Amino acid sequence: MEPISMTPDADLLEGLRRHRAELRESMGALEAALAAPAAGDRARWAQRVHVAAVELAGDFREHVDITEGPDGLYREVLTTSPRLSGAVSILTHEHALIRGQVDSLLTRVAASDVSTDADKVRDLGTALLGRLVRHRQRGADLVFEAYEFDIGGET
Template structure:
Protein backbone atom coordinates (compact mmCIF):
# COMPACT_ATOMS: atom_id res chain seq x y z
CA UNK A 1 0.00 0.00 0.00
CA UNK A 2 1.16 3.53 -0.68
CA UNK A 3 1.73 5.46 2.58
CA UNK A 4 -0.61 8.36 3.23
CA UNK A 5 0.78 11.82 3.88
CA UNK A 6 0.34 11.23 7.61
CA UNK A 7 2.06 7.84 7.34
CA UNK A 8 4.94 9.42 5.40
CA UNK A 9 5.41 11.96 8.18
CA UNK A 10 5.31 9.16 10.75
CA UNK A 11 7.85 7.13 8.75
CA UNK A 12 10.20 10.11 8.74
CA UNK A 13 9.81 10.40 12.51
CA UNK A 14 10.44 6.64 12.80
CA UNK A 15 13.67 7.04 10.81
CA UNK A 16 14.87 9.65 13.30
CA UNK A 17 13.94 7.56 16.35
CA UNK A 18 15.51 4.52 14.68
CA UNK A 19 18.80 6.41 14.33
CA UNK A 20 18.59 7.52 17.97
CA UNK A 21 17.98 3.94 19.09
CA UNK A 22 20.93 2.76 16.95
CA UNK A 23 23.13 5.39 18.65
CA UNK A 24 21.98 4.14 22.06
CA UNK A 25 22.83 0.56 21.04
CA UNK A 26 26.28 1.67 19.92
CA UNK A 27 26.75 3.52 23.20
CA UNK A 28 25.85 0.43 25.22
CA UNK A 29 28.09 -1.77 23.08
CA UNK A 30 31.04 0.55 23.73
CA UNK A 31 30.29 0.66 27.46
CA UNK A 32 30.13 -3.13 27.65
CA UNK A 33 33.39 -3.49 25.71
CA UNK A 34 35.29 -1.00 27.87
CA UNK A 35 38.00 -2.48 30.10
CA UNK A 36 36.65 -3.51 33.49
CA UNK A 37 39.65 -5.18 35.08
CA UNK A 38 40.52 -3.27 38.21
CA UNK A 39 37.81 -0.69 37.52
CA UNK A 40 34.50 -2.53 37.85
CA UNK A 41 32.75 0.37 39.60
CA UNK A 42 33.70 2.88 36.88
CA UNK A 43 32.86 0.32 34.19
CA UNK A 44 29.48 -0.29 35.82
CA UNK A 45 28.74 3.44 35.91
CA UNK A 46 29.37 3.62 32.15
CA UNK A 47 27.09 0.66 31.53
CA UNK A 48 24.44 2.14 33.80
CA UNK A 49 24.50 5.47 31.96
CA UNK A 50 24.24 3.72 28.59
CA UNK A 51 21.45 1.37 29.55
CA UNK A 52 19.43 4.20 31.12
CA UNK A 53 19.73 6.11 27.83
CA UNK A 54 18.67 2.97 25.97
CA UNK A 55 15.66 2.60 28.26
CA UNK A 56 14.50 6.11 27.36
CA UNK A 57 15.01 5.64 23.64
CA UNK A 58 13.31 2.25 23.66
CA UNK A 59 10.37 3.68 25.63
CA UNK A 60 9.98 6.38 22.97
CA UNK A 61 10.07 3.67 20.29
CA UNK A 62 7.33 1.69 22.03
CA UNK A 63 5.15 4.79 22.41
CA UNK A 64 5.61 5.72 18.74
CA UNK A 65 4.69 2.26 17.52
CA UNK A 66 2.05 1.13 20.03
CA UNK A 67 0.44 4.45 20.90
CA UNK A 68 -3.15 5.22 19.84
CA UNK A 69 -1.95 7.05 16.75
CA UNK A 70 1.17 4.93 16.42
CA UNK A 71 2.73 3.19 13.49
CA UNK A 72 1.19 -0.18 14.30
CA UNK A 73 -2.33 1.29 14.12
CA UNK A 74 -1.50 2.88 10.77
CA UNK A 75 -0.19 -0.40 9.43
CA UNK A 76 -3.24 -2.35 10.63
CA UNK A 77 -5.61 0.25 9.18
CA UNK A 78 -4.09 -0.43 5.78
CA UNK A 79 -3.52 -4.18 5.93
CA UNK A 80 -4.97 -6.48 8.58
CA UNK A 81 -3.00 -9.45 7.26
CA UNK A 82 0.01 -7.93 9.07
CA UNK A 83 -1.68 -8.31 12.47
CA UNK A 84 0.43 -11.32 13.46
CA UNK A 85 3.66 -9.47 12.73
CA UNK A 86 2.43 -6.44 14.68
CA UNK A 87 1.41 -8.66 17.60
CA UNK A 88 4.81 -10.38 17.60
CA UNK A 89 6.67 -7.04 17.68
CA UNK A 90 4.39 -5.79 20.46
CA UNK A 91 5.09 -8.91 22.53
CA UNK A 92 8.82 -8.38 21.96
CA UNK A 93 8.47 -4.86 23.34
CA UNK A 94 7.34 -6.22 26.69
CA UNK A 95 10.16 -8.77 26.88
CA UNK A 96 12.84 -6.31 25.80
CA UNK A 97 11.58 -3.61 28.16
CA UNK A 98 11.77 -6.12 31.02
CA UNK A 99 15.33 -7.07 30.08
CA UNK A 100 16.33 -3.41 29.88
CA UNK A 101 14.76 -2.68 33.28
CA UNK A 102 16.57 -5.63 34.83
CA UNK A 103 19.89 -4.46 33.37
CA UNK A 104 19.27 -0.92 34.66
CA UNK A 105 18.62 -2.30 38.14
CA UNK A 106 21.53 -4.73 38.15
CA UNK A 107 24.05 -2.20 36.83
CA UNK A 108 23.28 0.24 39.63
CA UNK A 109 26.32 1.17 41.68
CA UNK A 110 28.34 -0.38 42.95
CA UNK A 111 29.19 -2.99 40.35
CA UNK A 112 31.80 -5.40 41.63
CA UNK A 113 34.36 -7.48 39.75
CA UNK A 114 32.17 -10.56 40.04
CA UNK A 115 29.26 -8.74 38.35
CA UNK A 116 31.07 -7.77 35.16
CA UNK A 117 30.86 -11.03 33.22
CA UNK A 118 27.16 -11.51 33.93
CA UNK A 119 26.32 -7.91 33.00
CA UNK A 120 28.37 -8.16 29.80
CA UNK A 121 26.66 -11.39 28.80
CA UNK A 122 23.19 -9.99 29.48
CA UNK A 123 23.99 -6.67 27.82
CA UNK A 124 25.32 -8.41 24.73
CA UNK A 125 22.24 -10.65 24.57
CA UNK A 126 20.07 -7.53 24.88
CA UNK A 127 21.91 -5.88 22.00
CA UNK A 128 21.31 -8.96 19.89
CA UNK A 129 17.58 -8.96 20.73
CA UNK A 130 17.29 -5.29 19.83
CA UNK A 131 19.11 -5.69 16.54
CA UNK A 132 16.82 -8.54 15.53
CA UNK A 133 13.79 -6.54 16.69
CA UNK A 134 14.84 -3.58 14.55
CA UNK A 135 15.26 -5.90 11.55
CA UNK A 136 11.79 -7.37 12.01
CA UNK A 137 10.36 -3.86 12.37
CA UNK A 138 12.03 -2.76 9.15
CA UNK A 139 10.66 -5.85 7.41
CA UNK A 140 7.15 -5.05 8.65
CA UNK A 141 7.35 -1.46 7.43
CA UNK A 142 8.65 -2.60 4.08
CA UNK A 143 5.87 -5.13 3.73
CA UNK A 144 3.26 -2.54 4.71
CA UNK A 145 4.50 0.37 2.63
CA UNK A 146 7.19 -1.02 0.31
CA UNK A 147 9.44 1.60 1.91
CA UNK A 148 12.94 1.03 3.15
CA UNK A 149 13.39 3.02 6.37
CA UNK A 150 17.12 2.39 6.40
CA UNK A 151 19.44 1.10 9.05
CA UNK A 152 19.52 4.33 11.02
CA UNK A 153 23.20 4.75 10.36
Protein backbone atom coordinates in the same frame (compact mmCIF):
# COMPACT_ATOMS: atom_id res chain seq x y z
CA MET B 1 -16.36 5.99 1.62
CA GLU B 2 -12.82 7.34 1.43
CA PRO B 3 -10.10 5.02 0.14
CA ILE B 4 -7.51 3.88 2.65
CA SER B 5 -4.08 5.32 1.93
CA MET B 6 -1.40 2.68 1.54
CA THR B 7 1.33 5.22 2.27
CA PRO B 8 1.94 6.26 5.88
CA ASP B 9 2.09 9.86 6.91
CA ALA B 10 5.38 11.47 5.82
CA ASP B 11 5.94 12.85 9.33
CA LEU B 12 5.50 9.37 10.78
CA LEU B 13 8.06 7.92 8.38
CA GLU B 14 10.55 10.69 9.08
CA GLY B 15 10.04 10.23 12.80
CA LEU B 16 10.61 6.48 12.42
CA ARG B 17 13.84 7.06 10.51
CA ARG B 18 15.12 9.61 13.00
CA HIS B 19 14.21 7.50 15.99
CA ARG B 20 15.64 4.36 14.40
CA ALA B 21 19.00 6.11 14.10
CA GLU B 22 18.79 7.34 17.72
CA LEU B 23 18.01 3.87 19.01
CA ARG B 24 20.94 2.45 17.03
CA GLU B 25 23.23 5.10 18.56
CA SER B 26 22.17 4.18 22.09
CA MET B 27 22.68 0.50 21.26
CA GLY B 28 26.18 1.36 20.04
CA ALA B 29 26.88 3.29 23.24
CA LEU B 30 25.82 0.31 25.35
CA GLU B 31 27.90 -2.06 23.24
CA ALA B 32 30.95 0.20 23.65
CA ALA B 33 30.41 0.51 27.40
CA LEU B 34 30.08 -3.26 27.81
CA ALA B 35 33.21 -3.87 25.71
CA ALA B 36 35.36 -1.42 27.66
CA PRO B 37 37.88 -2.95 30.05
CA ALA B 38 36.34 -3.56 33.46
CA ALA B 39 39.52 -4.81 35.12
CA GLY B 40 40.87 -1.42 36.21
CA ASP B 41 38.17 0.69 37.86
CA ARG B 42 35.10 -1.54 37.91
CA ALA B 43 32.93 1.07 39.59
CA ARG B 44 33.69 3.52 36.78
CA TRP B 45 33.00 0.78 34.20
CA ALA B 46 29.68 -0.02 35.86
CA GLN B 47 28.76 3.68 35.89
CA ARG B 48 29.46 3.95 32.14
CA VAL B 49 27.34 0.87 31.45
CA HIS B 50 24.56 2.27 33.65
CA VAL B 51 24.52 5.61 31.81
CA ALA B 52 24.38 3.82 28.44
CA ALA B 53 21.61 1.50 29.65
CA VAL B 54 19.54 4.43 30.94
CA GLU B 55 19.90 6.17 27.56
CA LEU B 56 18.87 2.98 25.79
CA ALA B 57 15.89 2.55 28.12
CA GLY B 58 14.68 6.05 27.27
CA ASP B 59 15.08 5.52 23.54
CA PHE B 60 13.26 2.21 23.79
CA ARG B 61 10.35 3.80 25.69
CA GLU B 62 10.11 6.35 22.88
CA HIS B 63 10.16 3.51 20.33
CA VAL B 64 7.21 1.85 22.08
CA ASP B 65 5.32 5.17 22.12
CA ILE B 66 5.97 5.73 18.40
CA THR B 67 4.88 2.23 17.44
CA GLU B 68 2.14 1.37 19.95
CA GLY B 69 0.77 4.85 20.66
CA PRO B 70 -2.71 5.93 19.58
CA ASP B 71 -1.33 7.51 16.40
CA GLY B 72 1.51 5.05 16.12
CA LEU B 73 2.86 2.90 13.37
CA TYR B 74 1.15 -0.32 14.43
CA ARG B 75 -2.31 1.25 14.42
CA GLU B 76 -1.69 2.58 10.92
CA VAL B 77 -0.32 -0.75 9.70
CA LEU B 78 -3.33 -2.61 11.08
CA THR B 79 -5.65 -0.14 9.34
CA THR B 80 -3.94 -0.29 5.96
CA SER B 81 -2.63 -3.88 6.03
CA PRO B 82 -4.64 -6.05 8.43
CA ARG B 83 -2.87 -9.12 6.99
CA LEU B 84 0.16 -8.04 9.04
CA SER B 85 -1.63 -8.35 12.39
CA GLY B 86 0.47 -11.39 13.31
CA ALA B 87 3.71 -9.49 12.75
CA VAL B 88 2.39 -6.56 14.78
CA SER B 89 1.43 -8.93 17.58
CA ILE B 90 4.91 -10.47 17.64
CA LEU B 91 6.59 -7.05 17.71
CA THR B 92 4.28 -5.86 20.50
CA HIS B 93 5.04 -8.99 22.54
CA GLU B 94 8.76 -8.41 22.01
CA HIS B 95 8.38 -4.95 23.53
CA ALA B 96 7.46 -6.53 26.85
CA LEU B 97 10.37 -8.96 26.65
CA ILE B 98 12.83 -6.20 25.81
CA ARG B 99 11.52 -3.99 28.62
CA GLY B 100 12.14 -6.88 30.99
CA GLN B 101 15.69 -7.30 29.72
CA VAL B 102 16.36 -3.56 30.05
CA ASP B 103 15.02 -3.61 33.61
CA SER B 104 17.16 -6.65 34.48
CA LEU B 105 20.26 -4.98 33.12
CA LEU B 106 19.57 -1.74 34.98
CA THR B 107 18.94 -3.64 38.22
CA ARG B 108 22.09 -5.72 37.82
CA VAL B 109 24.37 -2.83 36.93
CA ALA B 110 23.04 -0.82 39.88
CA ALA B 111 23.75 -3.65 42.34
CA SER B 112 26.46 -2.96 44.89
CA ASP B 113 28.47 -6.03 43.88
CA VAL B 114 28.45 -5.31 40.14
CA SER B 115 32.16 -4.62 40.25
CA THR B 116 32.77 -8.31 40.92
CA ASP B 117 30.32 -9.57 38.31
CA ALA B 118 31.15 -7.79 35.05
CA ASP B 119 30.65 -11.01 33.07
CA LYS B 120 27.01 -11.28 34.23
CA VAL B 121 26.37 -7.66 33.27
CA ARG B 122 27.97 -8.27 29.87
CA ASP B 123 25.85 -11.39 29.35
CA LEU B 124 22.66 -9.48 30.13
CA GLY B 125 23.70 -6.55 27.95
CA THR B 126 24.73 -8.56 24.93
CA ALA B 127 21.55 -10.67 25.10
CA LEU B 128 19.55 -7.44 25.16
CA LEU B 129 21.46 -6.03 22.20
CA GLY B 130 20.92 -9.25 20.23
CA ARG B 131 17.17 -9.14 20.83
CA LEU B 132 17.06 -5.46 19.88
CA VAL B 133 18.92 -6.10 16.61
CA ARG B 134 16.44 -8.81 15.64
CA HIS B 135 13.49 -6.67 16.73
CA ARG B 136 14.67 -3.76 14.60
CA GLN B 137 15.07 -6.08 11.62
CA ARG B 138 11.52 -7.38 12.04
CA GLY B 139 10.25 -3.82 12.39
CA ALA B 140 11.96 -2.78 9.15
CA ASP B 141 10.48 -5.85 7.45
CA LEU B 142 7.01 -4.88 8.71
CA VAL B 143 7.27 -1.36 7.29
CA PHE B 144 8.55 -2.70 3.99
CA GLU B 145 5.78 -5.30 3.76
CA ALA B 146 3.12 -2.73 4.59
CA TYR B 147 4.36 0.14 2.43
CA GLU B 148 7.24 -1.14 0.29
CA PHE B 149 9.33 1.53 2.00
CA ASP B 150 12.78 1.08 3.54
CA ILE B 151 12.95 3.09 6.76
CA GLY B 152 16.73 2.63 6.98
CA GLY B 153 17.94 4.96 9.69
CA GLU B 154 21.62 4.21 9.50
CA THR B 155 24.12 6.80 8.38
